[in-house]
Amino acid sequence: xxxxxxxxxxxxxxxxxxxxxxxxxxxxxxxxxxxxxxxxxxxxxxxxxxxxxxxxxxxxxxxxxxxxxxxxxxxxxxxxxxxxxxxxxxxxxxxxxxxxxxxxxxxxxxxxxxxxxxxxxxxxxxxxxxxxxxxxxxxxxxxxxxxxxxxxxxxxxxxxxxxxxxxxxxxxxxxxxxxxxxxxxxxxxxxxxxxxxxxxxxxxxxxxxxxxxxxxxxxxxxxxxxxxxxxxxxxxxxxxxxxxxxxxxxxxxxxxxxxxxxxxxxxxxxxxxxxxxxxxxxxxxxxxxxxxxxxxxxxxxxxxxxxxxxxxxxxxxxxxxxxxxxxxxxxxxxxxxxxxxxxxxxxxxxxxxxxxxxxxxxxxxxxxxxxxxxxxxxxxxxxxxxxxxxxxxxxxxxxxxxxxxxxxxxxxxxxxxxxxxxxxxxxxxxxxxxxxxxxxxxxxxxxxxxxxxxxxxxxxx
Numbered sequence: 001x002x003x004x005x006x007x008x009x010x011x012x013x014x015x016x017x018x019x020x021x022x023x024x025x026x027x028x029x030x031x032x033x034x035x036x037x038x039x040x041x042x043x044x045x046x047x048x049x050x051x052x053x054x055x056x057x058x059x060x061x062x063x064x065x066x067x068x069x070x071x072x073x074x075x076x077x078x079x080x081x082x083x084x085x086x087x088x089x090x091x092x093x094x095x096x097x098x099x100x101x102x103x104x105x106x107x108x109x110x111x112x113x114x115x116x117x118x119x120x121x122x123x124x125x126x127x128x129x130x131x132x133x134x135x136x137x138x139x140x141x142x143x144x145x146x147x148x149x150x151x152x153x154x155x156x157x158x159x160x161x162x163x164x165x166x167x168x169x170x171x172x173x174x175x176x177x178x179x180x181x182x183x184x185x186x187x188x189x190x191x192x193x194x195x196x197x198x199x200x201x202x203x204x205x206x207x208x209x210x211x212x213x214x215x216x217x218x219x220x221x222x223x224x225x226x227x228x229x230x231x232x233x234x235x236x237x238x239x240x241x242x243x244x245x246x247x248x249x250x251x252x253x254x255x256x257x258x259x260x261x262x263x264x265x266x267x268x269x270x271x272x273x274x275x276x277x278x279x280x281x282x283x284x285x286x287x288x289x290x291x292x293x294x295x296x297x298x299x300x301x302x303x304x305x306x307x308x309x310x311x312x313x314x315x316x317x318x319x320x321x322x323x324x325x326x327x328x329x330x331x332x333x334x335x336x337x338x339x340x341x342x343x344x345x346x347x348x349x350x351x352x353x354x355x356x357x358x359x360x361x362x363x364x365x366x367x368x369x370x371x372x373x374x375x376x377x378x379x380x381x382x383x384x385x386x387x388x389x390x391x392x393x394x395x396x397x398x399x400x401x402x403x404x405x406x407x408x409x410x411x412x413x414x415x416x417x418x419x420x421x422x423x424x425x426x427x428x429x430x431x432x433x434x435x436x437x438x439x440x441x442x443x444x445x446x447x448x449x450x451x452x453x454x455x456x457x458x459x460x461x
Contacts, residue, residue, distance in 0.1 A: 003163045003190060008074035008309040009300055009344045017166050019191050025199070028187050032129040032156050033204040035184025040126050040154040044102075047152050048095035054179035055091035058084055065140065065171055070300045072165045073136045073311040074345070075263050077301050087144040093427035094448065098152035101445040102452065118461045124452040126154030127230070128206035131199055133220060135212045136162035136311055137266045142211045143172055145425070147186060149448035151176075157186045158205065160196055162212075164311065197223050207231065207451050211268075214436055232440030232450050234268065234432055236365040237393030239423060240386035241271035242408065244379065245279040247398035247420070253287035256371075259396065259422035261295060261349055264308050265369035266315070268437075269394050269423045272366055275374045275385045285334070285353070285373055292349040292371065293335040309345040310368050316345045319368040322361040326352050326372075329359050334373070363390060379404055387413045393433035394423040415441075 004016040020028075058065070066080035075083075105122040112120045130150055134142045139161065147157050161169035173188040189199065193216075200208055200223045207230040210220045217233045224231040241259060243252045259271035276284045300308030310316045316339070323337055336350030353373040355362055361372055376382035386395060394416035397408045409417050415433040416423060425431045430446040432438060441447050 001163045001192065003166050003192065005072050005167055006164060006312075007071050008311050011313070011343060011345070014071065015167065017190055019195070020189060025189065025191065025195070028158070028184075028189060029129075029199070029202055029204050031184040032158055032187060035182055036126070036128050036156045039156060039182065039185055042154070044099035044152070047154070048098070050176075050180045051091050051095040051148060051151060054175055054181075055088040055095070057175055057178055058088045058091070061171075061175070065168070067301065068167050068171065069139055069165070070308070072168060073139060074300050074309040075266075076305045076308050078303060079263060083138060083141050087140050090141075090144055090427040090443075091148045094148040094152045097445075098149070098448060101448050102153060115458065116461060118459050120456065120458045123455045123457055124153070124449060125455050127451050127453055129156050129158055129204055130451050131158045131160065131196075131205050131208040133160045133196055133208065133210040133212065133216065134162065136165045137263055137268075139165040139168040140172070141425075143169075145427070145431075145442050145447070146209050147172075147176070148427075149443075150451055151181070151185060153448050153452055155451055156184060158199070159186070159188045160191060160193075160199070161188065163192060166190060196220065200224060200229070201227055205229070209440075209442075209451075210234070217438060230451065232432070232442065233438035234393075234440075234442060235436060235438040236367075236391055237268040237270075237433065237437050238272045238365050238389050238391045239269060239394050239396065239414070240389075240412070241274045241396040241422075242376075242382050242386060242398065243274070243276045243280060243284050244382070244397075244399035244401065244404055245277050246400040246404075247280065248400075249280050249283050250287060251420075252398040253284050253291060255422050256284075256288050257291035257295070257349075260292070260371045261307050261369045264310060265349075266311060266367050268365075269425070271371075271396050271422065273372050273374060273386070273389070275376050275382050277379075277382065278375050278377055281373075281375045285351075288371075288373075289334045289351050292351050292369075295349050295369075297340075297346060297348060307349060307369055310347055311345070313345050315367060316347050319347055319366060319370060322364060322366050323350060323352065323370060326355060326359045326361045329356065331355050331359060331361075331372075336370070357388070362388075365391065379407060383408070383411045387411075390436040391433070392435035393437040394418065396422055 069080040102124040176186040211234040334351040336348035395414040430441040432441040
């Protein structure tokens with residue numbers, strides 16, 4: 001895949017880039033290693049000063065970087081600006097909280113005494129250069145939620161971004177440099193996916209994080225396992241959105257539309273499978289389908305656009321295959337389902353009903369504005385349908401019954417359960433999944449400690 005900006009609204013190639021050669025890649029790896037030796041000794045206050053400066057610059061750049069993201073991957077420009085603001089917020093959160101999250105911990109006095117020691121502590125130390133293999137769908141946020149905690153922990157970052165968002169990738173490197181971080185603290189590796197294996201095998205790279213597809217996760221995990229290196233993987237999702245009889249159905253249906261089509265439906269944590277109790281199924285379906293059909297699809301740079309194009313021609317083709325397979329197997333298309341005429345990689349908001357286990361869309365992730373509706377007879381069946389997926393990233397539950405909430409929290413196989421609201425990520429909450437959605441956690445204290453050497457320090461009596 002070429003390293004290029006291709007506008008998904010019209011298919012026009014705007015900029016192309018040559019991949020870095022081996023000599024430049026080696027220079028950057030050497031620089032990362034050398035920079036880590038000194039950066040790891042900087043004080044939290046200095047790291048926080050630099051990260052807060054990066055946040056300020058990002059706020060100033062919000063309009064410009066928003067347009068770049070929209071031009072590169074097609075998200076509505078209002079959502080792009082919101083993504084930039086969210087990144088600045090996360091930077092400030094880690095600048096404020098990192099020292100507390102990584103403070104030395106003292107084991108219980110009784111355990112220290114029992115060990116024969118006089119005192120002990122647990123200290124969090126940085127690992128070194130960390131490789132981040134990042135996707136195009138949230139081209140700023142996915143990187144910042146790695147970079148902010150990694151830099152505050154004293155690590156340095158090497159970014160291999162998706163090949164269709166090179167301008168965003170280069171902007172991120174420039175942003176951290178303008179903020180005052182030395183060149184080796186955060187570097188963009190403008191290389192193709194074929195170079196990832198060699199970089200990860202390099203002894204100077206100590207760990208890796210990947211957000212992306214299941215095949216990409218398997219490849220990185222396999223190499224990292226062979227090299228005995230720590231990884232965090234955030235892969236696909238096919239999140240359930242369960243609506244029970246006690247729910248506010250009007251509100252649930254309204255939020256469901258946003259939950260499905262955020263980022264043009266290209267979000268791992270977007271709700272994709274809508275599982276509705278039979279008592280409220282018809283009322284929910286009517287409102288949900290009407291809301292999906294009413295969305296404004298169009299130029300992502302227009303302020304009133306709600307759904308833009310998919311990021312790539314192949315992505316649209318993959319989505320069409322899932323819809324066509326379901327339709328051939330008997331699913332009902334309640335709205336959408338047909339590619340529009342004209343330029344760009346657009347696909348309309350679509351709702352499918354009557355989905356069965358034999359259909360591909362039941363077990364595969366639909367990465368675009370396509371929703372599937374399921375009818376559940378009771379809570380037990382709702383849980384069974386929700387868990388009947390290879391993925392387990394997050395989940396949404398709508399109910400006013402606390403006993404039902406307890407059951408869903410206990411039984412849903414997911415890294416998050418959001419009650420009476422849509423899944424969202426926040427720097428204060430751990431983020432990640434189970435099953436084929438990956439392992440490890442990003443954000444919060446759990447995320448910043450993922451790439452730390454958790455060190456026991458013990459003193460004899």
